[in-house]
Amino acid sequence: MSFRSVLVAVDGSRHSDMALAHAIELARDGNARLTILTATPPPPGVSLTGPGAVAAAEAAARMDHDFDEILRAAADRVPDDLPVTTVHASGPPAQAILNEMERGDHDLIVMGSRGLGLARALMGSVSHRVLRHAPAAVLIVHAEGKPDAGAPAASDQEGRGASVSR
Numbered sequence: 824m825s826f827r828s829v830l831v832a833v834d835g836s837r838h839s840d841m842a843l844a845h846a847i848e849l850a851r852d853g854n855a856r857l858t859i860l861t862a863t864p865p866p867p868g869v870s871l872t873g874p875g876a877v878a879a880a881e882a883a884a885r886m887d888h889d890f891d892e893i894l895r896a897a898a899d900r901v902p903d904d905l906p907v908t909t910v911h912a913s914g915p916p917a918q919a920i921l922n923e924m925e926r927g928d929h930d931l932i933v934m935g936s937r938g939l940g941l942a943r944a945l946m947g948s949v950s951h952r953v954l955r956h957a958p959a960a961v962l963i964v965h966a967e968g969k970p971d972a973g974a975p976a977a978s979d980q981e982g983r984g985a986s987v988s989r
């Protein structure tokens with residue numbers, strides 16, 4: 824099966840790194856368009872007035888910058904002979920991914936099973952939500968090996984990566 828337009832969502836996690844590797848291969852082998860998307864998530868609590876507002880704005884700008892770096896690093900991994908489009912969205916990541924799928928008429932979304940969060944579940948909330956609502960095919964990629972920093976080793980409930988600290 825080949826796809827005409829592959830979208831990959833990156834958040835800088837190992838799982839999304841693996842998703843990117845698959846997306847690059849799929850796009851190259853299938854002569855498909857490749858789009859890399861990252862979304863700066865909304866800050867947890869926003870104070871619109873008072874001294875907290877300045878700190879919140881600074882934190883938001885820092886986060887935006889960090890996700891810009893993530894997007895740039897991902898684009899740098901794409902071989903020079905493969906055309907790539909980058910999209911830096913903001914807002915809830917699952918919604919940003921679903922919006923881009925519609926907008927760009929992508930027929931495949933590639934993403935990691937989990938991301939930077941500490942979720943113990945098989946899938947994070949973003950991949951779960953996209954899988955439920957995606958208008959096209961979804962490829963969810965799971966990186967083998969150690970969990971991301973901070974994530975408990977026991978989070979590998981699916982039994983993969985069993986070599987990890989056991």
Ligand SMILES: Nc1ncnc2c1ncn2[C@@H]1O[C@H](COP(=O)(O)OP(=O)(O)OP(=O)(O)O)[C@@H](O)[C@H]1O
Pocket residue numbers: 832833834836838839842860861862863864916933934935936937938939940941942946947948949950951
């Ligand atoms: N901000 C984001 N921008 C782009 N893609 C994202 C973003 N966050 C997550 N993703 C994509 O979704 C995949 C799964 O991440 P998800 O956020 O669902 O898991 P998690 O961080 O472990 O859990 P949670 O966020 O629910 O605590 C990532 O590998 C990545 O492909």
Ligand SMILES: [Mg+2]
Pocket residue numbers: 938939940947948949
């Ligand atoms: Mg996450």
